[in-house]
Amino acid sequence: MLEVQHLTKVYPDGTVALKDVSFSVQDGEFLVVIGLSGAGKSTLLRCINRLIEPSGGKILWNGIDVTEADPKSLRKIRRDFGMVFQQFNLVHRLSVQMNVLAGRLGYVSPTKSLLYRFNEEDYRLAEEALRKVGLLEMAYKRARELSGGQQQRVGIARALMQQPKVILADEPVASLDPVLAHSILGYLEQLNKEEGITVICSLHYLDLVQRYASRVIGLRGGQLVYEGSREDIRRMTDDQFKEVYGEEAERIAPPSLAGGTNDA
């Protein structure tokens, strides 16, 4: 279980990105974070595995305080949190396989991996992860040669290599077209349902939120302003959504095309 307590983040320039945010996530949830641009979604997700250093509050991961962890235990904690990014963040020059293997860096011996060498077992895991996202035949291509959707699948494969308990996804589909968006979120849903991986994901479009979320939290100006269950969110109208979200909110496509606000 992940508990976020009174989390605050003030950037060096004085921007208050998060203000006293508290919530908790049960294992196996698909938690969606919504909020306007600049609301603090990315900051929140990055505070959880301390890519960004929180300025105050606590983050408890199965009872261990992440904010207090020394570098060694932080390394262990980070392995439990796979991360997927809006811009995919692959290393373009390296092969797809090497990008995926990078997901093992938290496990392998630091010195050996410096020469880009991994264990047999790691190669096997990489193959498995690539097969899961359907990109096995792309293993030896350079990452930058892949399309956006393929790159994001590599991003998911990299996160899977960590054998994570949680996947943090920061707008994983914002740079992709609607069809690809469903495909990527489909992978995340599959991991959530079949492997019990908790997913914490920020999203922009109401229909995607309604379709995939098991619970939703809303941020506005760095504060938690909304918390709703799966049922709450599915009952929500566009107008209610906009109230939390702001005027920018929109559907990814007309509801008839978006498909399945009510299929489970």
Next chain:
Amino acid sequence: MMPKFAWIFSILLPGLGQLVLGQVQRGVFALSGFLTSIALAYWRFSLLAPRETTLIGVLRRSLERRPGFTSFVLLLIALFWILGILDTLKLAHPGPGKKVRGLLSFFFTLSLLLFVLGWQISEIDVSRMVKDFNKAMTPLNRVLWPWKAAVTRDTRVLSARAEILEGEGTPPGKPVSKPGQPYVYAEPTVGIASKLDEKGQPVPGTIITLHGSGFEPNTKTDIWWEDPIGSRFQVRIGGEYLTVITDAEGKFSVQLPIPYSIIPPGAVKGPLIHYAEAQQIFPVGPLKPSTPFLEIVSRMVETIVMGLMATVLGILFAIPLSFLAARNIMHGSWIGMSIYYLMRFIMNVVRSIEPIIWAVIAVVWVGLGPFAGVIALTIHSIASLGKLYSEAIEGIDHGPIEAVQATGATKLQTIMFAVIPQMVSPFISFSIYRWDINVRMSTIIGMVGGGGVGFVLLQYVRLLDYQAAGIAVWFIAVTVAVLDYVSAEIRERMI
């Protein structure tokens, strides 16, 4: 009322009226252009009239010496002045509803004036260029097709000499002839040498006749001379080398005065014995590379190695320094930013001094030779590469770094997996680009003593050996072209 009378200011000085009208750019441009041309014109006029002290005197004298140039410049200045007044009038009274627009001819006149002055200052002389073009033909031909000088052959020499006594004494006897050997004797074998009189005019010495036999028939034969102190030279008459063609039996006779030679008093004890020598030279054996050719090849290799060494050394120093000059590495602390600004400043200064100037300094520092060239190119490479590398470091994408960190990677792992892969392409690309520049530069850096092919090229030019110079030019051109191609190819493949 100001706009109405702005033209009065333009009478005082071109540009003033425009300034008064608020046309600041136009006014400043006209005024500074006018003052510049006046200064340049006065400078050139006074060069034409060095002894004159008054303005009128200067103008009169230079009108005498260069009537065309002087009057044209004066005319243009006057025209510019008048057009400046008209321009002001036009600006002050724009037509109804029209955009304010001045005279185009105003600026055209200024440009023409500066162009005429520039033409005279740079001493452009088209007629001389056309007239003397033939002078350029000989060197040009040799430079363009120098390959005759690239090869040479071994030679066989047929020669024989005869003794001649300068001054008084017993004449030397005829040399002994051996059958099958070339043979010469002089007639007479005693005489006085050519001299210079008090006015420095040559006074020819005793005319002697050289008779030769036993030489190769119908072949050009050179006449050489060796004076009593042992200096040997080819005999010239009226500036031309003295040669003679042997007849069908291999015989010849040729007349010459005993040549002039400087013999320091007391340098020779006893009689002054000269030798006249007839010599035939025959090329034998296969063609082989000539000495200049071999010299140029080895200097070319030296040049390429210099460029390589400077590049490698430059890279080695530039990599650590580039981190100190990258904002995203150094930001955060006060000390870091000061180092960053200092590094940036030093790199910019060093980069703005051309390698050829660094070479001049390095030659003073470590003496002539390739080492000086390597120092010069290395210094410049460090600064340029340091700047390019640091910009590459500043340009790296933070996303992959974040992604690798998120996996639990250590700092070193993050550098290996997210930082270095992003820097490889620009680093390789910039380094090859620099190698290209360094080899180019090292071809000319030799001209100031920095070693390599430039050094010998300049030497051949000074010796008027245009063929050898041409070979060097060809080698440089081919090397640069090949390098261009290779570096483009490598960059394409690696990135």
